[in-house]
Amino acid sequence: MPNEAKRKEPGEGALRALYSFALYLLSPFTLYHLITRGFRVREYFRRWDERYASYGTQPGRPCVWLHAVSVGEVNAAAPLVNALLKQRPDIRWVITTITPTGSDRVRALWSEQVEHVYLPYDLPGSTARFLQHFRPHLALIMETELWPNILFGCRDLGIPVYILNARLSARSLRGYRLLRPLIGRALRTVKCVAAQSAADARRFQKLGAHPEQVQVLGNLKYDVAVPDGLDGFRAAFSAALGATRPVWLAASTHEGEEAEVVAIHRRLRARWPDLLLLWAPRHPERFARVQAVAADAGWKVGARKRDTWPQPGQDVFVIDTLGELMAFYACADAAFVGGSLQPIGGHNLLEPAAVGTAVVTGPHLHNFAEISSRMEEAGALRIGHDAGEVADALEALLADPAARRAMADAGSDLVDQGRGALQRTLELVAGDLPAPVETAAPAAAAPA
CATH class of the missing domain: 3.40.50.2000 (Glycogen Phosphorylase B;)
Structure with missing residues (x-):
C-alpha cells in the first residue's frame, strides 16, 4: 500500500467535515426514504437500528467484513465467500447489504454460517460504531461502493480494504465529478482495487487511485457456479x-x-x-x-x-x-x-x-x-x-x-x-486474512 494511504492528505479534514455536515442535514430524508420504500417493501420498516449502527448485542470476536449492496453483488461474491468458508471455517464472517433482497439472498446462500446486518448510513458516528462493534480484521467491498467516512474509518483503525470485482462505468465516473476531491482521497486509503477490466482500472485511476493500487484480476461473475441438480x-x-x-x-x-x-x-x-x-x-x-x-x-x-x-x-x-x-x-x-x-x-x-x-x-x-x-x-x-x-x-x-x-x-x-478471477482474488487477499484460530491442546490425563 502506498504510504499516502496510511496518513491524512492535505485538505482531507475540511472535505470530510463538509461532506459529513451535508449528510447530517440530509439525514431526515433517510427516514423518509425508509418509510416510502416500506410502503412497497415491508422489510424496509424493520431493522432501522442497523441503518444507524445501533446494536443491542455485545461486540463479538473480530471478523472479516464483506459488503455487497444487493442481490447481484451478493451473487458475484458467492464463489469467493464459499471458497473462503471451505478454506477457513474458523473465520467469523459479517456480510452487509443495503437492500432487503440482498439480505434475503445472504440468508438463502449461507443461513447461519455468516452474520448479516445492513450497512449503516455513512454518517461519522454510525460508521465509527459499526467498526467498533464488529472490529473487522479485513474489509472486502464489492464492485463500486465508495463511502468516504467508512473508508477513512478503516484507514484510521488500520483495517486493510480491498475493492473486489471493481467496476466503474464512464457514466458512474461522471457522476462522481462533484465529490471527486473527497472520493479520490478516500480511494487512496484502500490497499487494492481489483478491477474487472483494464477500462475499469483506468477509470478508477482517473477517480484518484494510484496506479500501483490497481490490479486487473478479471470478473468474478465468470466463476459463476452452475446450480447443483x-x-x-x-x-x-x-x-x-x-x-x-x-x-x-x-x-x-x-x-x-x-x-x-x-x-x-x-x-x-x-x-x-x-x-x-x-x-x-x-x-x-x-x-x-x-x-x-x-x-x-x-x-x-x-x-x-x-x-x-x-x-x-x-x-x-x-x-x-x-x-x-x-x-x-x-x-x-x-x-x-x-x-x-x-x-x-x-x-x-x-x-x-x-x-x-x-x-x-x-x-x-x-x-x-x-x-x-x-x-x-x-x-x-x-x-x-x-x-x-x-x-x-x-x-x-x-x-x-x-x-x-x-x-x-x-x-x-x-x-x-x-474463469480464474476467483483464484487470483483468493491469492490477493490471502496475506491479510486473520491468523488461524489455534485450538487449545487437550489437557494431559492426570496420573492414576
Whole structure:
C-alpha cells in the first residue's frame, strides 16, 4: 500500500467535515426514504437500528467484513465467500447489504454460517460504531461502493480494504465529478482495487487511485457456479409442462419494461400459440404486479410459490422466488435479460450463458459493457436497439434451433475461458486474512 494511504492528505479534514455536515442535514430524508420504500417493501420498516449502527448485542470476536449492496453483488461474491468458508471455517464472517433482497439472498446462500446486518448510513458516528462493534480484521467491498467516512474509518483503525470485482462505468465516473476531491482521497486509503477490466482500472485511476493500487484480476461473475441438480430440475420442469412447448424467459425486468414484455409475448404467440413465458421481475415487490399485468393481458398466469411448476394451459409463469433464476434459464429456449430497455445498465448476462441458453438484451448495457462486448463478439449475445428488435431476435432464435445451439455453445465457452478471477482474488487477499484460530491442546490425563 502506498504510504499516502496510511496518513491524512492535505485538505482531507475540511472535505470530510463538509461532506459529513451535508449528510447530517440530509439525514431526515433517510427516514423518509425508509418509510416510502416500506410502503412497497415491508422489510424496509424493520431493522432501522442497523441503518444507524445501533446494536443491542455485545461486540463479538473480530471478523472479516464483506459488503455487497444487493442481490447481484451478493451473487458475484458467492464463489469467493464459499471458497473462503471451505478454506477457513474458523473465520467469523459479517456480510452487509443495503437492500432487503440482498439480505434475503445472504440468508438463502449461507443461513447461519455468516452474520448479516445492513450497512449503516455513512454518517461519522454510525460508521465509527459499526467498526467498533464488529472490529473487522479485513474489509472486502464489492464492485463500486465508495463511502468516504467508512473508508477513512478503516484507514484510521488500520483495517486493510480491498475493492473486489471493481467496476466503474464512464457514466458512474461522471457522476462522481462533484465529490471527486473527497472520493479520490478516500480511494487512496484502500490497499487494492481489483478491477474487472483494464477500462475499469483506468477509470478508477482517473477517480484518484494510484496506479500501483490497481490490479486487473478479471470478473468474478465468470466463476459463476452452475446450480447443483440442474438436470433433475429441468426434467421436473418438462414433466410438469406435459407437452413440448417453446419457452422464453424475461429476466430481471423493471417496471418500465413490463409493457414491452407483454407486447413481445403477444407478438411471439401470434406465431407460436402455445408459447410459454417465464417471467422473473427484478424486484420482489413487483411479483404480484407482474402477475396482474399478465392476467390483464388476457393470459392464464401461474406462479412458482403457488403452483411449483407451470401447469398445462398456462401462458405465463411468474418466478416469484429468489435464487432459482439460473435453473429456470436452463429450462428456456431463449432469454431476454432486462434492465436494458431502460437506461438502467443491464443485468448479469453470464448466468444464462453458463447454463447454455441463448441470450438477448436491450441496448442499455453500461454496467456490463465489457461482458456484453465480449459476448457479442463471440456470437453469444444478440442486442436489440429497442423492444421491436428484441422481439425480432427472440423470434429468429425460437425459429432456429441450430442458431440457439451455436449461441449456447459460444456462451458456455466464453464463461469457461473467463474463469480464474476467483483464484487470483483468493491469492490477493490471502496475506491479510486473520491468523488461524489455534485450538487449545487437550489437557494431559492426570496420573492414576
